[in-house]
Amino acid sequence: MQIYLPIADIPVNVFLVLAMGLAVGFISGMFGVGGGFLMTPLLIFIGVQPAVAVASVTTHVAASSFSGAIAYWRRNAIDVTLALTLLAGGIVGSAAGVALFTWLRALDQLDLMIGLSYVTLLSVVGVLMVGESARAIIRSRQGKRAELRRPGSHVWFHGLPLKLRFKRSKVYVSAIPVLAIGFIIGFLGAVMGIGGGFLLVPMLIYLMRVPTATVIGTSMVLTFLTMVSATVLHAATNHLVDAVLALILMIGGVIGAQFGAHAGQRIRGEWLRLLLGLLVLAVGLRFAGQLVLRPDDLYSIRLIGGGP
Amino acid sequence: MRYALAVALVVAGFLADPVPAAAERLVASLTNHRVMITSNYTGVELVLFGTVERDGVGVARGPYDIVATVIGPRDSLRTRRKQRVLGIWVNTSARTFIDPPSYLAVLASRPLDAITSADNQRRLQLGIADTPLPELINNDIGEVSNDPFRVALVRLLRERGLYSEEPNAVTFLTPTLFRAAISLPAQVPIGNYIVDVKLFADGNLIAHTDSAFEIVKVGFEQFVVDAAREHGLLYGLATAMMALLTGWIASVAFRRD
Numbered sequence: 409m410q411i412y413l414p415i416a417d418i419p420v421n422v423f424l425v426l427a428m429g430l431a432v433g434f435i436s437g438m439f440g441v442g443g444g445f446l447m448t449p450l451l452i453f454i455g456v457q458p459a460v461a462v463a464s465v466t467t468h469v470a471a472s473s474f475s476g477a478i479a480y481w482r483r484n485a486i487d488v489t490l491a492l493t494l495l496a497g498g499i500v501g502s503a504a505g506v507a508l509f510t511w512l513r514a515l516d517q518l519d520l521m522i523g524l525s526y527v528t529l530l531s532v533v534g535v536l537m538v539g540e541s542a543r544a545i546i547r548s549r550q551g552k553r554a555e556l557r558r559p560g561s562h563v564w565f566h567g568l569p570l571k572l573r574f575k576r577s578k579v580y581v582s583a584i585p586v587l588a589i590g591f592i593i594g595f596l597g598a599v600m601g602i603g604g605g606f607l608l609v610p611m612l613i614y615l616m617r618v619p620t621a622t623v624i625g626t627s628m629v630l631t632f633l634t635m636v637s638a639t640v641l642h643a644a645t646n647h648l649v650d651a652v653l654a655l656i657l658m659i660g661g662v663i664g665a666q667f668g669a670h671a672g673q674r675i676r677g678e679w680l681r682l683l684l685g686l687l688v689l690a691v692g693l694r695f696a697g698q699l700v701l702r703p704d705d706l707y708s709i710r711l712i713g714g715g716p
Numbered sequence: 717m718r719y720a721l722a723v724a725l726v727v728a729g730f731l732a733d734p735v736p737a738a739a740e741r742l743v744a745s746l747t748n749h750r751v752m753i754t755s756n757y758t759g760v761e762l763v764l765f766g767t768v769e770r771d772g773v774g775v776a777r778g779p780y781d782i783v784a785t786v787i788g789p790r791d792s793l794r795t796r797r798k799q800r801v802l803g804i805w806v807n808t809s810a811r812t813f814i815d816p817p818s819y820l821a822v823l824a825s826r827p828l829d830a831i832t833s834a835d836n837q838r839r840l841q842l843g844i845a846d847t848p849l850p851e852l853i854n855n856d857i858g859e860v861s862n863d864p865f866r867v868a869l870v871r872l873l874r875e876r877g878l879y880s881e882e883p884n885a886v887t888f889l890t891p892t893l894f895r896a897a898i899s900l901p902a903q904v905p906i907g908n909y910i911v912d913v914k915l916f917a918d919g920n921l922i923a924h925t926d927s928a929f930e931i932v933k934v935g936f937e938q939f940v941v942d943a944a945r946e947h948g949l950l951y952g953l954a955t956a957m958m959a960l961l962t963g964w965i966a967s968v969a970f971r972r973d
Contacts, residue, residue, distance in 0.1 A: 412757045412902070414933065414940040419758045419902045467959050474963030475970075516796050516807045524804075632963070636956045643952025647944045651955045652755075658959060662966030699804040706798045707868035708807070 415650035416460045422656060424454065429660020433472060436661070437668025438675075439684045442469040442603025442631050445530065445691060447657065448522075456653070458519050462509070462600065463639075463648040464657070469603040470635035471658035472665050473628045480625030487576040487622045491629040493583055494608075497590025498634040504591075505598025506641040513646075516710065525600050526695040533607060534689025541681035548678065576622050586616065594634045598641065603631035606688060739777070741769040742923040744784075744913045751900065751931040759902040762929065764823075764911060768892040781824070781831040781916040782886045782894050783842055788819025788878075789907030795865045795872075811865040812852040818905045819878050820844060823885035823896045832919045840914065840921060844870060844881050877901040906931045 410419045428450050436443030444465045451461035480486050512518040572583045589611050593604035608627045612618040618626070643649040672680060744766030751760050768780055792815055799808040824831060828843050838846050849866055850857045860866060873879040878901070886896040898911070908930045915923040933941055943951040 409756075410758045411755050412753060412937060414937040415944055417903065417905075467955050470956060471959035471963040471966075474960050475966040476963075478964065478967040516794065516810055520804075520806055636959065639956045639959065640949065640952035643944065643955060644948040647948050647951075649944065649952065649955055651940060651944075651951070651958065654955060655958060655962070658962045662962060666966070666970040701805075702800075703798055703805055705872070706805075707865070707872060708796050708798075709869060709872050710794045710796065 411652070411656075413456075413650050413653050415648065416456050416464075416653055418455055420454065420456075420653075425653070425656045426660040428454075429468070429657045430664035431660075433661035433664025434668035434671070435664075435687070436472055437476075437665030437670075438672035439606075439668075439680060441605040441609075441684070442473050442635070443661070444469045444597075444602035445526070445600070445606065445688070447661075448600065448602070449526070449691060449694070451653075456650075458522055459509075459513060459646065460648045460650055460653075462522065463642040463646060464650045464654045465602075466597065466635045466638040466642060467649055467651070467654035468657040468661055470632055470639055471654075472661045473603055473605070473632035473635060475662050475665065477625065477628040477632050480628055483625070485622055485625040486629055487574050487618070487626045488629075489572065490574045490576070490586065490612075490618065490622070491626050491633070493572065493574075493586045494590035494593070494626075494630045495633050497587035497592075498594035498597075498630060499637055501591035501594025501596075502598045502634055502638045502641055503594075505595040506638065506645055508595075509599055509642075510645055520699075522600060523695050523699050525596070527692055527699060529596070529600070529607070530688050530692025531696065533610075534685050534687075534692050537610070537681055537685030538689060539685075541678045541685055544678040545682065574618070578619065579617055581616060589615070590630070590634075593630065594638070597631075597634050598638045603635055605631050606684065739771060740780075740915060740917075740923050741771065742913060742915045742925045743767050743769060744911075744925050744927055746898075746911065746927050746929055749927075749929045751929060753906065753931065753933045753937055754935060755937065757902060759904070760900050762898045762900065763895055764898055764913070764927070765893075765895040766913060766925075767894070768915060768923075770892070777917040777922070779891065779917070780888070780894075781826055782888075782896070783825075783828065783831060783914045783916065784823045784886060784896055784898075785842070785912045785914075786819065786821040786823070786898050787817045787910045787912070789817075789905055789909070790815035791818050791905070792816075793869065795869045797865070797868070811863075813866075813869060814850045814852060814857055816849045816869070817847070818907075819900070819909065820847060820873075821879070821898060822881040823898070824881075824883050825886040825888060825894065827883040828881075831916050832921070836919065836921070842914075844874075844879055876903060878904065900931070904931060906933055 409422045411422045412419045428447070432443040432447045432450070435446060447465045447468060448461050451465065452458050477486070509518065512521045571580060573580045589608070593608050596602060596607070597604050605627050608630065609623055612623045612627065613620060639649060744764060747763040764784055793813045794810050795813065796807040796810040798805045801808065822843050828837055837843055841847055848859055849869065850859050851863070851866065870879055886894055888894045908928060911927045913925050914921055
């Protein structure tokens with residue numbers, strides 16, 4: 409069944425988009441990430457212009473992370489102070505990201521920027537995750553226990569001024585690095601159409617020493633808040649959010665996420681991280697290929713008027 | 717006044733023998749003048765039909781040839797070229813085309829070269845190759861017919877089904893009655909379209925007429941577009957609310973504890 413997308417200006421098959429939502433939702437539920445980094449490339453692949461894809465995926469990620477956040481809220485696994493501090497940085501980051509997005513689009517370099525950020529970010533994160541989880545798997549094979557949180561380890565930026573006590577997470581650190589992390593996540597989210605959960609979770613665990621118990625719930629809250637603000641900003645400045653596309657995606661996404669979360673609980677943590685790392689790496693390599701290999705067509709056209 | 721002129725022309729027609737210019741009249745219409753984009757829109761096909769009316773005074777010529785040109789709304793475009801920079805492919809150069817037609821279909825009853833001379837094609841701007849596509853070159857508007865950017869623009873638009881040239885699209889059902897199908901793919905832009913129909917005989921243009929149709933979004937689709945364009949902030953807030961609502965419904969529906 410074909411349906412015409414009013415903003416993207418193309419007809420798409422509803423069941424195809426719904427299936428994409430389900431599949432990405434399954435993965436996002438399984439690994440506790442938003443799934444924007446998979447959804448945006450998929451939409452571009454089926455013919456949605458990159459700019460519309462990025463803007464509409466922010467809405468989809470807002471929905472799926474909101475349903476996740478509610479679930480964690482019920483389990484009392486959210487550090488509200490931490491989420492709000494991250495958000496303060498995140499909103500500024502989103503605004504900066506949307507501004508850069510608008511500027512790059514005018515310069516004909518938006519596609520390149522989206523491609524380059526995907527390659528760099530996904531390859532680096534993918535390699536780190538694969539390496540870390542492989543080491544954890546080897547360690548557990550040898551019968552040693554993995555140590556994620558070394559008490560007493562203190563990094564220089566923990567000592568910066570503006571110290572804040574994050575009660576639920578039981579950490580007492582400077583607000584500056586937390587704001588900076590929020591800024592980075594908000595910025596990348598707006599430019600790349602990703603929630604940034606796959607970046608935020610490791611950053612909070614390894615850099616800020618936040619315990620795993622509150623990390624995922626807190627990251628979900630932040631993701632949904634930044635994605636909501638990115639949706640509003642994209643809609644208000646670039647007019648590129650396709651509500652029909654977003655709705656189909658989010659219906660598939662929230663259903664898929666439930667089954668994914670169920671499946672995720674049956675797999676051990678380090679194997680889950682290894683799988684996610686490989687997935688992230690694969691998407692990164694796919695983008696790298698696009699940039700490095702000679703494109704089929706050296707020419708492309710873009711409307712200057714209202715359309716992207 | 718107009719009536720008097722018409723009488724004068726008719727009288728002149730009787731006096732000067734024969735007057736070819738007044739011998740044929742071209743009448744053409746479309747099956748539909750308003751294409752509405754609804755949620756199940758996947759493109760549409762319009763039929764152009766028409767007839768050649770002879771006034772019975774002049775010498776009937778023939779066989780006739782028809783060239784129908786469908787021109788969509790105009791909008792400026794940028795054609796960009798990628799080049800390898802530091803190992804990656806980057807858009808390095810671009811040309812702006814000033815208001816080329818977003819849709820251009822040239823439908824003819826025979827190949828254009830068989831219908832009329834190359835000179836006539838150029839003069840009447842018949843066919844894609846002779847359609848002016850002015851571009852911006854160093855703040856000057858110019859026309860370069862074999863510019864690689866222009867060639868690429870036409871090729872890309874042809875690949876998308878937006879530009880086409882079909883030498884056998886117009887069929888004569890009788891020596892004077894013709895029809896042609898105009899196929900509009902789903903991605904054609906909305907707006908006003910002009911259909912220009914030219915009648916040729918023995919390589920000469922002897923009559924022409926035009927018709928028009930419009931493609932509009934209606935109902936929900938138009939509402940969404942208007943909302944997004946004119947009330948971006950409200951639209952964004954509404955979309956965000958929709959996301960939150962969907963997320964909340966999902967968390968309630970799948971609640972397990």
